Amino acid sequence: MADGFPDNRLPAHGLDADAVLDRMHELRVEDRDWRGGRVFSLVYTAGDDVLDLLKRAANLYPAENALNTMVFPSLGWMQHDIVTITAGLLGADRMPSDERRGVSGFLTSGGTESLLQATKTARDWGRSERGTGRPNMVLATSAHAAFEKASHYFDVESRRIPVRADFSADVDAMADAVDDDTVLVVGSAPSYPQGIIDPIVDLAALAADRGILCHVDACLGGFILPFLGRLGHLAKPWDLAVPGVTSISADLHKYGYASKGVSVILYRNRALAGLQPFITTNWLGGLYGSPSMAGTRPAGPIAAGWAVLHYLGEDGYLALAEDAHQAATAIKSAIEGAPGLALRGAPDATVFAFGGELDATGPDTFALGDALAERGGWFFDRQSPPDSLHATVHAGHGAVTEQLVTDLAAVAGELLVSGAQAEDRRATYGTI
Numbered sequence: 001m002a003d004g005f006p007d008n009r010l011p012a013h014g015l016d017a018d019a020v021l022d023r024m025h026e027l028r029v030e031d032r033d034w035r036g037g038r039v040f041s042l043v044y045t046a047g048d049d050v051l052d053l054l055k056r057a058a059n060l061y062p063a064e065n066a067l068n069t070m071v072f073p074s075l076g077w078m079q080h081d082i083v084t085i086t087a088g089l090l091g092a093d094r095m096p097s098d099e100r101r102g103v104s105g106f107l108t109s110g111g112t113e114s115l116l117q118a119t120k121t122a123r124d125w126g127r128s129e130r131g132t133g134r135p136n137m138v139l140a141t142s143a144h145a146a147f148e149k150a151s152h153y154f155d156v157e158s159r160r161i162p163v164r165a166d167f168s169a170d171v172d173a174m175a176d177a178v179d180d181d182t183v184l185v186v187g188s189a190p191s192y193p194q195g196i197i198d199p200i201v202d203l204a205a206l207a208a209d210r211g212i213l214c215h216v217d218a219c220l221g222g223f224i225l226p227f228l229g230r231l232g233h234l235a236k237p238w239d240l241a242v243p244g245v246t247s248i249s250a251d252l253h254k255y256g257y258a259s260k261g262v263s264v265i266l267y268r269n270r271a272l273a274g275l276q277p278f279i280t281t282n283w284l285g286g287l288y289g290s291p292s293m294a295g296t297r298p299a300g301p302i303a304a305g306w307a308v309l310h311y312l313g314e315d316g317y318l319a320l321a322e323d324a325h326q327a328a329t330a331i332k333s334a335i336e337g338a339p340g341l342a343l344r345g346a347p348d349a350t351v352f353a354f355g356g357e358l359d360a361t362g363p364d365t366f367a368l369g370d371a372l373a374e375r376g377g378w379f380f381d382r383q384s385p386p387d388s389l390h391a392t393v394h395a396g397h398g399a400v401t402e403q404l405v406t407d408l409a410a411v412a413g414e415l416l417v418s419g420a421q422a423e424d425r426r427a428t429y430g431t432i
C-alpha cells in the first residue's frame with residue numbers, strides 16, 4: 001500500500017487531507033475515462049459548465065439530511081419543485097385539469113428504487129382493493145432487471161412475456177397472461193436493452209380494461225423523450241397523458257444530466273400515491289414517516305437535481321436533446337451502413353443495441369466490442385440474448401461521433417475478413 005495508508009484498517013493517526021485526496025487520485029487511475037466521450041454507458045454529460053454547477057450545488061449540503069424536511073425546509077421545496085416540473089414534462093400538462101391536480105409523486109434514489117416502489121404500491125393496491133393474496137405482474141422480457149428485484153423483494157410473481165421480433169412488448173401475449181391475481185402491467189419508454197418504446201396506448205388500455213394498474217418505466221426516456229417530441233423526432237405516445245397509465249418513473253440522473261441519486265415516481269392520483277409512504281409509531285422513537293426505501297437521505301443529489309433543471313431550462317434541454325439525437329442518428333446510420341453490422345430492432349430514441357447480423361453472416365459481436373476498445377478506447381456494454389453491444393448516446397458524444405463512425409466501418413471490415421471470435425463471452429451490466 002501507499003506510504004501511510006495501511007491495508008484494510010483504520011489508520012492509527014489521522015492523515016493529512018491533501019495526502020488523502022492525492023491517494024484517491026492514484027486509486028482512480030484504472031477508472032474508465034468518460035470525459036473524452038468514449039464511454040457509452042453509465043455516464044451522461046452535458047458539458048463542463050453543468051458538471052461544475054452540480055458540484056457547487058451539492059457542496060451546499062455536505063451534511064444535511066432529507067429525512068426531515070421540517071428541519072431543512074429547503075429540501076422539501078426543492079423536492080416539490082422537481083416533482084412538479086417532472087409531472088409537467090411527463091404529460092400532466094395535457095391532462096384535464098381535474099385529473100392533473102391529482103398527479104402526485106416522490107423522489108427516490110434512482111430508477112431501481114422507483115420501480116421497487118411502483119411494484120410495492122401495486123401489490124398493496126391489490127391487497128386493499130382486490131384482496132389479492134398472490135399478486136403477479138405482467139411484463140415483457142425487455143423490461144428492466146429492477147422489476148426482478150422488486151418481484152423478489154415483495155413477492156410479486158414476475159410473468160415475463162417474450163418480446164416480438166422487433167423487440168417491442170407483445171400486447172396480445174401479455175393480455176393472455178393477465179389473470180385475476182394480476183395487479184400490474186408494465187411498459188417501457190424506452191426499454192433499456194434495445195431502446196424500444198413499447199405500445200403504451202395498447203398496454204394501458206389492456207390494464208384499464210381489466211381494472212388493474214399500468215406502470216410506464218420511463219427511467220431512461222423521461223428527461224429526453226419530451227424534448228425529442230417537441231423537436232419533431234418522436235411521435236409515439238408514452239406518458240401519463242395516455243389513459244390507463246397509473247404511474248410513471250423518470251431518472252433525473254440520466255438524461256436530466258443530474259448527479260447520481262435522483263429519480264422521480266409519479267402516480268395518476270393521490271389515492272395511489274398515498275400507498276407509497278411508510279408510517280409507524282410502533283417503536284420508542286415517536287412518529288416515523290418516510291416516502292421511500294431509505295431513512296436518512298442525502299441532500300446533495302436533490303440540490304444538484306434542482307439546480308440543473310433550472311440552469312438548463314427548456315431551451316437547454318431542447319438543445320441537448322437535439323445534440324444527442326444527431327449523434328445517435330449518425331452512429332445508427334453508420335452501423336446500418338457498415339458491412340455485416342445491424343441494429344437490434346428499430347430503436348426510437350438515443351439508446352440502442354447493435355452487433356453482427358443475427359443470421360450469422362456478420363462479425364462476432366463481442367469481438368467487435370473488443371476491437372473497438374482496442375482501436376479507439378470505445379466502451380460499449382455487452383448484453384445478451386441476443387449478443388449485442390449497448391449504446392447510450394448523450395449530448396456529450398457529438399464531439400467524437402465522426403471518429404467513431406470511421407472506426408466502426410474499419411473494424412467491421414477487418415473482422416469480416418479475419419473472422420475473429422471473442423473468447424470471453426460474459427455480458428455484464430451491474431456488478432456485485
Ligand SMILES: *Cc1c(COP(=O)(O)O)cnc(C)c1O
Nearest residue numbers: 110111112144191192217219220
Ligand atoms: C437505468 C434504468 C433503470 C434503473 O435505474 P437505476 O438508476 O440504474 O437504478 C430502470 N429502467 C430503465 C429503463 C433504465 O434505463
